[in-house]
Ligand code: ADP
């Protein structure tokens with residue numbers, strides 16, 4: 001059975017892309033077959049996995065979505081890039097912004113990405129969707145296609161407060177488009193455990209959301225090493241598998257597998 005997880009937060013810089021890479025590779029290391037989908041026109045996930053110029057790709061997610069909008073059959077191997085660490089990637093580029101516009105007049109416009117994801121399920125154990133930082137039509141497509149949503153939150157006061165809007169959108173998607181979507185959990189990232197401040201943030205998250213949304217036991221520490229990985233085009237495991245960030249993503253991976 002394949003599980004589709006959207007990694008979503010309308011705020012940028014909260015580690016959605018970093019989490020997609022490292023959870024994705026973490027799952028591969030546990031023997032799972034994994035597809036990661038870049039659903040952000042900035043193409044950061046594609047770049048983090050070694051595609052330096054996603055705008056120059058012949059086929060990427062926007063092309064596949066255009067085909068679906070025009071009712072054409074999709075070839076499931078088309079555009080897939082195999083990463084050296086064992087992941088499959090559906091890359092993305094700036095053309096996704098154009099798709100956002102064509103969706104306005106498309107039939108079943110919220111279900112375009114879902115149509116693609118459904119055709120890929122039989123080949124994978126996990127499909128992770130790296131969402132763009134907005135709550136627009138592309139993000140709604142990602143949530144509609146997903147079985148669950150994982151919400152990375154930067155361990156700071158304002159990002160935590162900003163979660164309400166995201167949760168409202170997820171609840172709307174659940175009500176109107178995808179009744180079976182569940183919360184995979186809130187992931188606290190970029191945590192500096194040495195400050196008291198971090199403790200306050202964790203209490204705040206627990207108080208606000210602890211009753212309605214699971215919060216992962218694993219927390220991702222802040223470390224510059226985590227940001228070096230994207231430039232290298234590999235995961236933290238490949239750079240330094242004993243690093244605290246690698247350990248944290250390994251623990252997160254186990255929690256996600258335990259949720260099955
Ligand atoms: P998003 O996809 O939500 O915009 P990114 O994954 O691109 O977020 O992360 C934002 C920035 O923070 C990137 O430069 C990334 O390398 C860096 N980063 C991600 N995780 C960590 C971490 N645990 N510690 C330090 N920097 C991190």
Ligand code: MG
Pocket residue numbers: 016017018040044045130
């Ligand atoms: Mg990103």
